[in-house]
Amino acid sequence: MNRAVRKFSRPVRAVILAVLVHVAFGLLLGLSLSFKPQVIKPGIAKPVKAIVIDRSTITHEETSKKEAEKKRKKESEKKRKAEAEKKRKKEAEKKRKAEAEKKRKKEAEKKRKAEAEKKRKKEAEKKRKAEAEKKRKKEAEKKRKKEAEKKRKAEAEKKRKKEAEKKRKAEAEKKRKAEAEKKREAEKAREQEKQDAYSALYSLVGAIKGKIEGNWSNRLACSGQEVTISVKVNISGEVTAVKMLGDSGDDACRRSAENAVYKASPLPFPDNPRFFKWLDQEFTIIFKPDI
Amino acid sequence: MIRVFIAGVFTLLVGLLSAPTWAGIIIEVTKGQDTGIPIAVIPFHFQGQQRPNENIRNIVSADLYRSGRFLSLPPGDFLSRPSDPDQVRFKDWRLIKAEALVIGRVSELGNDHYEVSFYLYNVFKEKLLAGYRWTVGSSQLRQVAHQMSDYIYEALTGIPGAFDTRIAYVTVEKDSSNIRQYQLMVADSDGHNAQQILRTNFPILSPAWAPDGKRLAYVSFASRTSGAMIWVQNVETGDRRKLLQEKGTASAPAWSADGRRLALRLSRDGNHDIYILDVAASRLTRLTKHPGIDTEPAWSPNGRYLVFTSDRSGRPHIFRISAAGGPAERLTRAGRENAGASYSPNGKHLVMVTNQGNGDQIGVFYTGNNEVKVLTDGPLDDSPTYSPNGAMIMYATQRGNQGVLAAVSADGRIKQILRLHQGEVREPAWSSWKQ
Numbered sequence: 088m089n090r091a092v093r094k095f096s097r098p099v100r101a102v103i104l105a106v107l108v109h110v111a112f113g114l115l116l117g118l119s120l121s122f123k124p125q126v127i128k129p130g131i132a133k134p135v136k137a138i139v140i141d142r143s144t145i146t147h148e149e150t151s152k153k154e155a156e157k158k159r160k161k162e163s164e165k166k167r168k169a170e171a172e173k174k175r176k177k178e179a180e181k182k183r184k185a186e187a188e189k190k191r192k193k194e195a196e197k198k199r200k201a202e203a204e205k206k207r208k209k210e211a212e213k214k215r216k217a218e219a220e221k222k223r224k225k226e227a228e229k230k231r232k233k234e235a236e237k238k239r240k241a242e243a244e245k246k247r248k249k250e251a252e253k254k255r256k257a258e259a260e261k262k263r264k265a266e267a268e269k270k271r272e273a274e275k276a277r278e279q280e281k282q283d284a285y286s287a288l289y290s291l292v293g294a295i296k297g298k299i300e301g302n303w304s305n306r307l308a309c310s311g312q313e314v315t316i317s318v319k320v321n322i323s324g325e326v327t328a329v330k331m332l333g334d335s336g337d338d339a340c341r342r343s344a345e346n347a348v349y350k351a352s353p354l355p356f357p358d359n360p361r362f363f364k365w366l367d368q369e370f371t372i373i374f375k376p377d378i
Numbered sequence: 379m380i381r382v383f384i385a386g387v388f389t390l391l392v393g394l395l396s397a398p399t400w401a402g403i404i405i406e407v408t409k410g411q412d413t414g415i416p417i418a419v420i421p422f423h424f425q426g427q428q429r430p431n432e433n434i435r436n437i438v439s440a441d442l443y444r445s446g447r448f449l450s451l452p453p454g455d456f457l458s459r460p461s462d463p464d465q466v467r468f469k470d471w472r473l474i475k476a477e478a479l480v481i482g483r484v485s486e487l488g489n490d491h492y493e494v495s496f497y498l499y500n501v502f503k504e505k506l507l508a509g510y511r512w513t514v515g516s517s518q519l520r521q522v523a524h525q526m527s528d529y530i531y532e533a534l535t536g537i538p539g540a541f542d543t544r545i546a547y548v549t550v551e552k553d554s555s556n557i558r559q560y561q562l563m564v565a566d567s568d569g570h571n572a573q574q575i576l577r578t579n580f581p582i583l584s585p586a587w588a589p590d591g592k593r594l595a596y597v598s599f600a601s602r603t604s605g606a607m608i609w610v611q612n613v614e615t616g617d618r619r620k621l622l623q624e625k626g627t628a629s630a631p632a633w634s635a636d637g638r639r640l641a642l643r644l645s646r647d648g649n650h651d652i653y654i655l656d657v658a659a660s661r662l663t664r665l666t667k668h669p670g671i672d673t674e675p676a677w678s679p680n681g682r683y684l685v686f687t688s689d690r691s692g693r694p695h696i697f698r699i700s701a702a703g704g705p706a707e708r709l710t711r712a713g714r715e716n717a718g719a720s721y722s723p724n725g726k727h728l729v730m731v732t733n734q735g736n737g738d739q740i741g742v743f744y745t746g747n748n749e750v751k752v753l754t755d756g757p758l759d760d761s762p763t764y765s766p767n768g769a770m771i772m773y774a775t776q777r778g779n780q781g782v783l784a785a786v787s788a789d790g791r792i793k794q795i796l797r798l799h800q801g802e803v804r805e806p807a808w809s810s811w812k813q
Contacts, residue, residue, distance in 0.1 A: 288403065289403075292403060292405060295405060296405045296406075296407055299405070299407050300407055300408075300409040300410055300411070301411060302411070302475070303407060303409070303410035303411060304410065304411050304412070304413045304414060304415055304416050304449060304477065305410075305412075305414060305415045305447065305477075305535075306409075306410025306411070306412050307410075307412060307414075307446075307447065307789055307791075308415075308447075308535060308536075310789075337536050338536050339534060339535045339536035339537070340536075342477075342500070342534070343415070344407075345502065345503070346415075346477040346502055347407070347410070349472070349502035350472075350475045350477070350502070367403070370403050370404070370405060371403070371404040371405070372404070372405050372406075372407055373404065373405070373406040373407065374407050375406055375407070375408055376408060376409075376410060377408040377409070378789075
């Protein structure tokens with residue numbers, strides 16, 4: 088046995104030996120055995136129920152064939168003894184094997200366990216990773232969903248806003264149109280009111296003139312003269328200011344005209360208060376006696 | 379008629395674009411009430427023991443009314459009776475539509491003297507227009523009142539008042555022996571304070587005031603058979619001077635505006651013509667020479683013309699002649715007769731006796747358009763004379779069988795009998811302002 092072989096562990100060596108024995112037996116039996124090399128994977132080989140062959144036995148067989156008979160009796164004895172020994176040994180071997188087996192099993196178990204542990208760990212790791220991945224994916228999904236939701240919401244909001252804006256604009260336009268219409272109506276009404284106001288005032292011009300004439304006590308002062316005065320009235324037609332326009336007429340004539348206006352106060356004036364703002368609250372009155 | 383200038387209407391029709399540039403309604407006022415200026419003359423507050431006989435408020439009120447330019451409001455309408463500026467509430471006077479307000483006081487100073495003060499206000503302008511004070515004896519209170527009226531009149535009409543002036547006139551009475559008594563009288567312009575300055579049994583004719591307001595020219599006779607005499611008498615001193623002694627008749631002396639000449643009618647040469655007498659030189663110049671009767675001369679205020687009455691075209695009418703002589707121009711054509719013309723102080727009108735078929739009335743002839751406006755009712759109105767401011771005309775008229783003096787405002791609106799006199803009143807002459 089070379090050193091390399093010796094480096095094998097005993098079980099391995101035993102296996103090798105067992106194989107060799109088998110080969111030898113095969114050759115001996117004349118059997119043409121062709122078999123394919125079996126790859127033995129260390130550590131994963133299936134447990135083999137190898138029959139352990141005692142080297143000494145093998146050697147004995149090889150070397151003491153001639154004496155076989157001779158010794159047969161001896162041998163028988165011996166054999167019996169051997170048998171006993173063998174049995175003992177077998178027992179021992181059995182025990183050893185059992186031990187070995189036990190050990191192997193233990194090893195195997197350990198290995199299995201280790202493997203299992205490893206596998207478990209790996210599985211656990213895998214599971215963890217998977218979990219993590221799952222979680223990550225879930226998170227991502229969640230995030231994605233969230234983003235999507237957010238985006239959707241943003242879109243919705245945008246849409247809503249757009250709609251609202253559109254609606255608002257429509258409302259505003261509607262309102263604007265309504266107001267424009269209202270304004271136009273109001274303008275029309277105002278114009279009507281203004282015209283009514285002036286109509287009302289015009290209808291009173293004769294009365295205004297009459298009242299002033301009725302109060303022009305000193306017309307004679309203006310004989311051959313003409314004076315023009317501006318008269319301001321308030322909403323009740325009361326004279327609030329009198330202003331001479333131009334410088335025609337002598338003092339007495341001017342005074343007579345002023346006094347006529349003051350005394351005629353309040354002048355006939357449209358009594359609709361809404362008319363007031365439209366009306367020019369200033370009259371021009373020319374005093375020009377026909378004498 | 380109502381003239382509404384339609385600039386505004388135009389704006390109304392086309393100017394719907396913006397606020398109208400409304401030119402305003404223009405109303406032309408042509409008619410009036412012509413009542414005169416409504417004035418409230420408040421009874422004067424008297425302070426003292428013995429109230430004077432003269433009621434200044436009433437004198438002023440009557441003066442103003444008589445002028446035709448005022449409506450003196452009755453004291454019954456007064457809401458308050460202020461006599462002091464502090465007491466004046468213009469609202470009270472606006473309410474009764476008084477345009478002017480006169481308040482005043484008379485305070486007895488003792489010794490028959492009084493202090494008189496007054497204030498004149500423009501009611502609607504709430505402005506003091508005049509305020510004066512006098513200290514006088516009781517006999518001058520009427521004159522104070524007339525001066526007050528003058529201030530008020532001028533302040534409110536712009537025309538100088540002529541209340542503080544005098545009138546001269548002739549009265550005819552029969553005495554107990556049924557003999558006619560002629561008196562030359564001088565009175566205040568309202569007919570009060572009449573004083574006799576000459577009394578005679580023979581007619582007094584044609585008193586005429588010199589421009590100085592003191593001397594009076596007139597015609598009188600010394601006897602039934604004497605010729606006419608032209609006298610000039612100073613009414614204040616009583617001094618008188620005979621300017622002319624005529625064998626025939628004379629009448630109607632008229633002073634030139636400068637007081638240096640008298641125009642008059644003489645019948646020297648068997649004919650009635652107009653002569654001009656140089657007062658200082660007693661020199662006569664014959665102005666007209668016409669077989670008809672030329673009489674009643676009157677000077678134009680600028681001294682360039684005279685008007686006179688002549689029947690040279692048939693019935694009496696008014697003619698005008700240059701003061702330097704020359705042809706006479708007939709002025710009046712309307713009416714049956716026109717006579718006794720004299721110029722208004724502004725020289726634009728003539729006042730005269732006009733007969734339009736309804737007797738003698740006082741009329742104004744407008745030299746500008748030759749129109750005649752009849753002022754009085756007649757039928758025996760005579761001797762019109764302008765007040766020196768031309769605002770009033772005094773004339774002689776008849777009430778019942780009595781001759782009386784009457785005054786009419788120059789526009790003919792206000793007529794008033796000045797004073798009923800015992801007997802007949804003739805030929806009033808209104809003085810110029812005293813100088």
